[in-house]
Amino acid sequence: YNVPDNNNKWNSILAILNEARYGGPGTLYVNFASGVKSGTFGIPSIPTVSNNINPRLTTFFTNNPSGRFGTVLMDFADASKCSLIYNTNTPSGRPSHRAAYFMIVNRNSGKALDLISGNTGNGAPVNQWSYDYNGANQRWVFAPTEASNHFRISSWVSGKALCIELDSTATGARAHAFDYTGNNPGQQFDLIDAGNGYYKIRNVKSNLVLEVLNAGTADNERVQQNTDNGGLHQQWRLQPWGDYQVRASTGKYVCVEGAGSTNGSPIIQYSYENNPWFKWRFESVTDGHLKSSSLNALTRTISVVNSTSVNGEDCHLYDYNVANNGAQKLRILPKTNGLFKFYFVHDGMSWDIPGGNSANNVRLEQYPDNGNAWQEFLLEAVR
The missing domain is CATH 2.80.10.50 (Trefoil (Acidic Fibroblast Growth Factor, subunit A))
Structure with missing residues (x-):
């Protein structure tokens, strides 16, 4: 189809990308590719048809790297070139993103x-x-x-x-x-x-x-x-339904360090693995609050060390105590960008990857809400 200018073109593409992300169980991501090279996202190379759209696509898929991809060749000057549609396999090393x-x-x-x-x-x-x-x-x-x-x-x-x-x-x-x-x-x-x-x-x-x-x-x-x-x-x-992997804005995943399952095991970010210590279950506790239990140790949850209200305090795995002061309880907040924030109940502080550091083994902390991207997380459902 034809649109009058590149901004309208991109808005049309973005609307369908968002539709693809949230269309239901098993929905594929769709890459409206115009010159994205083979290997970048695990899709074949196709001719460039819009130099304006390419950087925006690259940014979108860099920010949303997980998922399955289909490719659609779109030439807005010639609708007959919009006919190439094919699917590819899940990109290596990444889960297929399934909406929360x-x-x-x-x-x-x-x-x-x-x-x-x-x-x-x-x-x-x-x-x-x-x-x-x-x-x-x-x-x-x-x-x-x-x-x-x-x-x-x-x-x-x-x-x-x-x-x-x-x-x-x-x-x-x-x-x-x-x-x-x-x-x-x-x-x-x-x-x-x-x-x-x-x-x-x-x-x-x-x-x-x-x-x-x-x-x-x-x-x-x-x-x-x-x-x-x-x-x-x-x-x-x-109430989140099912189990989840939690991806930080850094592209790394919230997990228990060293496949830990014992009290005091640090909570860190690390490159994706399909293991139980990377998976979480959000269960209802008191009021509308939740606890985040590790699938590696379901009686233990993400907790603030020593239940303090100190800025930058680390998180670790610990037995859930029904009488806890809120340092094991969470409020979940969906964001209109498709991401989520998690706040500890006892002090209102947010989950935080300090400074947006993208290295492996960085500890998950609590920190006052500051609007930074490293306090937002993507929930990827385990199906």
């Missing part, structure tokens, strides 16, 4: 947001249902919107977006699932911190928040939008 999926659990009822009966049609109702960790209908992904400033919330089952019926701005308008139409604020949401690990989910178009009708606690109770009144039935916790 969440259960969205109501604070008042303890029930989860559910695509009722797994209905894959447009207009399918989205209500609450009894919490079912194994239920695919209750899995949702928080994907960046086109401008990376809001979320679209998509179903694992259908890939359709959570939205408000008819894009209504009225109180009481119900939630349902519908094909994502793009750049539609009626299908976009913001997460508003409600304290204690809970969030309000606010529709961008209406500025109203999701709630369970009349604070109901029954299965299939209606989920709708309404004016924010601070009620517990308008607050939700995010």
Whole structure:
């Protein structure tokens, strides 16, 4: 297809790249390649068709190095040259990136947001249902919107977006699932911190928040939008579904040093390995908070050394203590760029790779939130 200029061209490509990243289980990354050389990302060399787009593609895939790649040759002056489409194998040494999926659990009822009966049609109702960790209908992904400033919330089952019926701005308008139409604020949401690990989910178009009708606690109770009144039935916790590898902005992965499984084992970053000490399970504890348990020692979690509130204190693996002061508890914050932040509950400090150092064996620390990239992490689901 043809677009008028390079900026519009790139915005179109970026929107589809983001779609490829969050389209559902097993979705491939797509590389709109125009001269990216063989070996750079493990894809064949093809002729250059846009010197303007190449550097942007290189930056995108440098920042998002994991995943499977397909290649599409695109020449915006000649649509007939857009026909070459083929897939390649997973790049050597990297996992296939699979997006993080969440259960969205109501604070008042303890029930989860559910695509009722797994209905894959447009207009399918989205209500609450009894919490079912194994239920695919209750899995949702928080994907960046086109401008990376809001979320679209998509179903694992259908890939359709959570939205408000008819894009209504009225109180009481119900939630349902519908094909994502793009750049539609009626299908976009913001997460508003409600304290204690809970969030309000606010529709961008209406500025109203999701709630369970009349604070109901029954299965299939209606989920709708309404004016924010601070009620517990308008607050939700995010429960990561499945196990994860955690990639830092440095490209390295959070792991237990030396394949450790004992108390006091340091938490570091290291080049990717497909081993249990590189894998984590985020489990609900108190309120809307989580603990991060190592698959190498499931009774032990990422903890702040000595439970201190010292800037730059290291993290290590330690037995989870239900009476801990919050140095073993986390608040997870999805970001509209597709990454995540993790905050310790006892002092509000963030996970931090000091100075963005990209070397192996650098310790994971806690540090006050400073907005730096090295406090943001990508969750790569283990499937």
